[in-house]
Amino acid sequence: xxxxxxxxxxxxxxxxxxxxxxxxxxxxxxxxxxxxxxxxxxxxxxxxxxxxxxxxxxxxxxxxxxxxxxxxxxxxxxxxxxxxxxxxxxxxxxxxxxxxxxxxxxxxxxxxxxxxxxx
Amino acid sequence: xxxxxxxxxxxxxxxxxxxxxxxxxxxxxxxxxxxxxxxxxxxxxxxxxxxxxxxxxxxxxxxxxxxxxxxxxxxxxxxxxxxxxxxxxxxxxxxxxxxxxxxxxxxxxxxxxxxxxxxxxxxxxxxxxxxxxxxxxxxxxxxxxxxxxxxxxxxxxxxxxxxxxxxxx
Amino acid sequence: xxxxxxxxxxxxxxxxxxxxxxxxxxxxxxxxxxxxxxxxxxxxxxxxxxxxxxxxxxxxxxxxxxxxxxxxxxxxxxxxxxxxxxxxxxxxxxxxxxxxxxxxxxxxxxxxxxxxxxxxxxxxxxxxxxxxxxxxxxxxxxxxxxxxxxxxxxxxxxxxxxxxxxxxxxxxxxxxxxxxxxxxxxxxxxxxxxxxxxxxxxxxxxxxxxxxxxxxxxxxxxxxxxxxxxxxxxxxxxxxxxxxxxxxxxxxxxxxxxxxxxxxxxxxxxxxxxxxxxxxxxxxxxxxxxxxxxxxxxxxxxxxxxxxxxxxxxxxxxxxxxxxxxxxxxxx
Numbered sequence: 001x002x003x004x005x006x007x008x009x010x011x012x013x014x015x016x017x018x019x020x021x022x023x024x025x026x027x028x029x030x031x032x033x034x035x036x037x038x039x040x041x042x043x044x045x046x047x048x049x050x051x052x053x054x055x056x057x058x059x060x061x062x063x064x065x066x067x068x069x070x071x072x073x074x075x076x077x078x079x080x081x082x083x084x085x086x087x088x089x090x091x092x093x094x095x096x097x098x099x100x101x102x103x104x105x106x107x108x109x110x111x112x113x114x115x116x117x118x119x
Numbered sequence: 120x121x122x123x124x125x126x127x128x129x130x131x132x133x134x135x136x137x138x139x140x141x142x143x144x145x146x147x148x149x150x151x152x153x154x155x156x157x158x159x160x161x162x163x164x165x166x167x168x169x170x171x172x173x174x175x176x177x178x179x180x181x182x183x184x185x186x187x188x189x190x191x192x193x194x195x196x197x198x199x200x201x202x203x204x205x206x207x208x209x210x211x212x213x214x215x216x217x218x219x220x221x222x223x224x225x226x227x228x229x230x231x232x233x234x235x236x237x238x239x240x241x242x243x244x245x246x247x248x249x250x251x252x253x254x255x256x257x258x259x260x261x262x263x264x265x266x267x268x269x270x271x272x273x274x275x276x277x278x279x280x281x282x283x284x285x286x287x288x
Numbered sequence: 289x290x291x292x293x294x295x296x297x298x299x300x301x302x303x304x305x306x307x308x309x310x311x312x313x314x315x316x317x318x319x320x321x322x323x324x325x326x327x328x329x330x331x332x333x334x335x336x337x338x339x340x341x342x343x344x345x346x347x348x349x350x351x352x353x354x355x356x357x358x359x360x361x362x363x364x365x366x367x368x369x370x371x372x373x374x375x376x377x378x379x380x381x382x383x384x385x386x387x388x389x390x391x392x393x394x395x396x397x398x399x400x401x402x403x404x405x406x407x408x409x410x411x412x413x414x415x416x417x418x419x420x421x422x423x424x425x426x427x428x429x430x431x432x433x434x435x436x437x438x439x440x441x442x443x444x445x446x447x448x449x450x451x452x453x454x455x456x457x458x459x460x461x462x463x464x465x466x467x468x469x470x471x472x473x474x475x476x477x478x479x480x481x482x483x484x485x486x487x488x489x490x491x492x493x494x495x496x497x498x499x500x501x502x503x504x505x506x507x508x509x510x511x512x513x514x515x516x517x518x519x520x521x522x523x524x525x526x527x528x529x530x531x532x533x534x535x536x537x538x539x540x541x542x543x544x545x546x547x548x549x550x551x552x553x554x555x556x557x558x559x560x561x562x563x564x565x566x567x568x569x570x571x572x573x574x575x576x577x578x579x580x581x582x583x584x585x586x587x588x589x590x591x592x593x594x595x596x597x598x599x600x601x602x603x604x605x606x607x608x609x610x611x612x613x614x615x616x617x618x619x620x
Binding site: 003004007011014015018019021022035037038080093094095097099102104106 | 199202221222224225228242245246247248251252253254255256257259260263267
């Protein structure tokens with residue numbers, strides 16, 4: 001019933017790899033990008049305090065607060081409130097996802113090798 | 120198979136279904152914050168696991184279907200349906216295919232991993248975002264952890280139940 | 289020994305980077321958008337250059353605003369004719385020049401029309417077609433009379449310099465930063481990019497946003513200093529009503545959002561104001577007319593066109609992209 005030796009080895013290696021991946025220190029983020037339904041709608045720099053309301057899919061909205069170099073969801077009108085309880089994000093690559101509203105908040109880093117983006 | 124055994128097997132299935140009900144409820148009381156909706160500890164998977172080992176693929180699948188319905192409509196919300204569905208089916212298939220070759224704990228851990236994998240895939244499709252990578256390692260670790268815990272309990276229960284339920288092969 | 293040499297080399301490289309790449313970045317909110325300004329040079333110079341740039345931006349914000357009732361443009365729109373500053377007069381002249389050049393595909397007189405669509409006030413809705421037709425008949429860049437510092441516009445029209453304001457602002461900001469002693473800088477005024485001087489260690493790398501996927505790049509341009517890269521696309525700002533999508537780039541012929549086969553137009557030019565006007569005009573023209581226009585004016589600008597089928601680039605631009613890139617040829 002207990003894991004066999006090869007199973008334990010596989011699990012150990014995978015857990016270790018996942019731990020390293022999860023705990024790897026991210027680069028400090030520069031901005032938080034807001035995407036609704038797969039489209040990036042706004043990008044807010046992390047060094048500027050902002051409070052903004054975001055309209056999501058299905059009439060849900062959430063309030064994004066940027067302060068002290070991190071972003072978090074202050075209020076969400078969706079039923080599960082998972083995004084509202086998510087800890088603030090500040091490192092490049094970190095995300096807060098609100099599935100009912102189809103909103104993804106992603107912290108972006110300083111773009112490697114790119115000086116500016118035209119859009 | 121004598122019809123008495125059939126009745127006993129059916130009764131066992133019913134008991135596991137009742138257990139799935141209670142376990143889903145307990146599951147819903149334990150918040151797993153910071154993860155995607157529908158990502159639960161997966162205690163109800165204990166019923167599915169035991170059903171799969173003791174009663175076979177079809178009763179196991181029935182318990183899995185029940186678990187998905189319970190997670191969605193009784194103790195979750197409708198948004199979680201597709202995530203639970205994808206996670207539940209994927210995880211059950213993987214457990215079905217590996218159950219004869221691996222230990223119960225390992226099978227259960229695989230089930231946990233693929234349950235979460237299915238959810239991330241559905242979320243990526245619905246959100247039209249390939250980049251849910253930030254959630255990936257955390258979800259995989261949760262899946263392994265919960266899977267191992269369920270597998271440990273499941274392994275013990277399966278061997279005890281086998282010795283006290285003589286009609287089960 | 290080898291290891292020590294390698295370490296020394298590493299330190300030398302790091303020290304070199306540190307000395308060359310002193311840069312300071314500031315984020316400013318002006319003209320209803322987020323702006324990023326980066327200056328390279330000694331810390332004393334970059335700080336004051338960024339201060340000057342910020343001051344210039346808030347000055348331009350007041351000067352060019354259509355919504356601010358104190359701006360010169362508002363005064364013209366209210367009374368139909370007014371005396372304006374030399375700067376505003378010159379800017380209106382550039383706008384009219386761009387309109388003539390593009391045969392009206394860029395038109396700065398659609399102020400009332402974009403007002404009717406609610407694009408300025410964030411109260412977007414589809415206006416009544418009859419009202420739109422009335423407003424449209426009053427528009428037209430030919431009906432603006434500019435005589436040095438006095439402007440007269442036709443009845444029922446309103447000037448809206450929004451189509452060139454950010455391009456012009458980019459020119460002004462870089463000029464102010466240069467005056468303040470910065471040798472090289474890159475700025476993005478809500479996606480309107482300008483470069484000043486040589487970037488330490490290579491060309492400026494300016495990415496073009498992918499119109500389909502906002503978090504990815506369609507390609508990366510390598511630009512020298514003194515260039516502007518300005519993009520127009522229907523994906524930037526739009527709203528949905530009754531299941532139809534309406535974007536913010538209006539066709540001066542119809543008063544409705546332009547039905548273009550282009551997803552985005554990026555203009556690269558040493559003239560930021562012109563680049564801004566052309567990005568709008570060529571989007572309105574559509575693919576075929578845009579290519580023909582470039583054939584006739586390839587001395588003025590380079591461009592990147594993105595359609596549903598692919599990406600088209602004029603030959604003098606240096607671009608790296610994961611996509612298939614078709615190089616355009618000027619018609620003989």
